[in-house]
Amino acid sequence: RPPLPPVALPLPSGSPTLLGGFPDTDPGYAGINHYLPHLRGNPSLLSPGLALSKGKTNVSIVIGIPSIRRPTDTYLYETIRSLLDGMDEAERADTLIFVCLTEPWNRTYVGDVADQLRTKFSRELAQGLLEMVVPKAGFYPNLDNLPPTLGDNPIRVKWRTKQNLDYAYLMMHASTRGKYYLQLEDDVQATKGFITSIKKAIAFNRGNWFILEFSTLGFIGRLFHTNQVPNMAEFLLMFHTQKPCDWLMEDYLWVQMCGHGEKWAKCLYKIKGVSRPIRPSLFQHLGLRSSLQGKVNKLKDKHFKITSDHKNFSISNPTVANIYTSLTSYANDIYDAYTGEKIFWATIPKDGDTIEFMYNPPITLQKLVITTGDGKHPSDILTDAVVEVLPSNPLSRPQPQLKNAGEAPHIHSMHQKAWLERANTLTELRSAIQSADQCEAAFVQVGKFDATGRVDVALKSDSELNPVWSIRIRVIATSKAWLIIKQIAITAQGAL
Structure with a gap:
């Protein structure tokens, strides 16, 4: 076979010199040239050695697929066909499938894949819907003399190190081509209508998010804003020899979201606020033979729905x-x-105990349902408790009488602790309320738990109580049993 001629990969207007936000104009730039020092002075090594491309840009979703030669089975063509079959013409027009074939040392294999793509997907290549790039071999450092980490053998260290570099290269090149970047693997099945499903999830998930997760498996089905991808790619490069890519993604979120010494549960909740699982899953893992020789991967996503x-x-x-x-x-x-992931099981609730959900900015509460107890522990319910809200304008109405007159010392102490937590979280609240006693007086009861351990609350959006800083469950009599909170369902207008 004659050598395959490289095809220039056009960049969108205004793109940085090197794709993905790693400029080569500053010799002191401490990014990619620091993590891969062999690239210093050789920016051309970042451009593809081969590219089959029409240069399609400005799409809504860029699908990035890293692909490597496997010892036995090949799933790439099946994956591409599944993606194409899952899209209608309108979805195809607004999507780019970007394959990065990370086998620059194997020209025969690269040529075979290029020929197969031209044969099987000639229409999609001509439309610019599908394209393939192959990195230059010089992009990669020496992978045969890597420091051992995590107790892995040298073969596995090399495999996962190269995978991090593959992912970073793909992200740098693909993320400039559209608004959102979707990371897949070369051995997945897509559900019908997955592009429309993704767009609906984007529309629903307002607020600040970093990742929408359309699969439960590893890096599969992770959707990013493309303007956030360069930082993720740089993090992979920074620690490419240290850990697998999915572990590094978790570390990146930890660094971004968690304060030093912060309570683990609160930190995890903050991470889940920006890394949001979407169900049912839109992608299923197909492959059995891993790209790591000798490894069999039988993982399946139990949340996958074919249609x-x-x-x-x-x-x-x-x-x-x-x-x-x-x-x-x-x-x-x-x-x-x-978050709905597990029950909360607590020891005996005492008179004055509280659970308080604080919101900043305040939310317009419409509906709340809380269910306690479960089938195995039907007596672990909450009956002697009320639901209260703290309106954001508590001083705009006549002040009720203080609820804590003559209260037990331990209850007063709990109020003080809750007030400190509230004041530190809701900083604007302190301009309206200056003390724990005043804050207790401002809470308004909106519901009471019934004999089955359930409470339902409904508020009109224009209620004088809305919007609210806090929703609080307050125990009004010591319970005889422990407590299981099975479900918390809160609906708020325009909130996420």
Whole structure:
């Protein structure tokens, strides 16, 4: 076979000199040239050695697929066909499938794949819907003399190090071509209508998010804003020899979201606020033979749904600034119950105990449902408790009488602790309320738990109580049993 001629990969107007936001104009730039010092003075090594491309840009979703030669099975063509079959013509027009074939040392294999793509997907290549790039071999450092980490053998260290470099290269090149970047693998099946489903999820997930997760498996189905991809790519480059890519993604979120010494449950909740799982999953893992020789990968996504009605996305509670509780946890954390992932199991609730959900900015509460107890522990319910809200304009109405007149010392102490937590979280609140006693007087009861351990609250959007800083569960009599909070469902207008 004659050598395959490289095809220039056009850049969108205004793109940086090197794709993905790694400029080569500053010799002191401490980014890619620091992590891959062999590239210093050789910026051409970042351009593809081969590219089959029409230069399609300004799409809504760029699908990035890293691909490598496997010892036995090949799934790339099946993956591409599944993606194409899952899109209608309108979706195809607004999408780019970007394959990065990371085998620059194997010209025969690269040529075979290029020929197969031209044969099987000639129409899609001509339309610019599908394209392929191959990095230059010089992009990669020496992968045969890597420091051992995590107790892995040299073969595995080399495999996961190269995978990090593959992902970073793909991200740098693909992320300049559209508004959102979707990371896949070369061995997945897509559900019908997945592009429309993704766009609906984007529209639903307002507020600041970093990743929408359309699969439960590794890096598959992770959607990013393209303007955030360069930082993720740089993080992969920074620690490319240290950990696998999915672990590094978790570390990146930890660095971004968590304060030093912060409570683990609160930190995890903050991470989940910007890394949001979307169900049902839109992508299923197909492959059995891993690109790591000898490794068999039988992982399957149990949340995958072959067909999609574009409606079955899990609806999360509004983003909470903080959750305070005086209850003693036996199993799991109150954040787990708020996100719907697990129950919250606490020891006996005492008179005066509270669970408080704080929102900054305030939310317009429309509906609240809390269910306690479960089938195995039907007596672990809450009956002697009320639901209260703290309006954002508590001083605009006549002040009620203080609720804490003559209260027990331990209850007064709990009020003081809750007030400190509230004041630190809701900083604007202190301009209206200056003390724990004044704040207690401002809470308004909106519901009471019934004999089954359930409470339902409904408020009109234009209620004088809206918007609210806090929603609080307050125990009014010591319970005889422990407490399981099974479900927390809060609906707020325009909130996420």
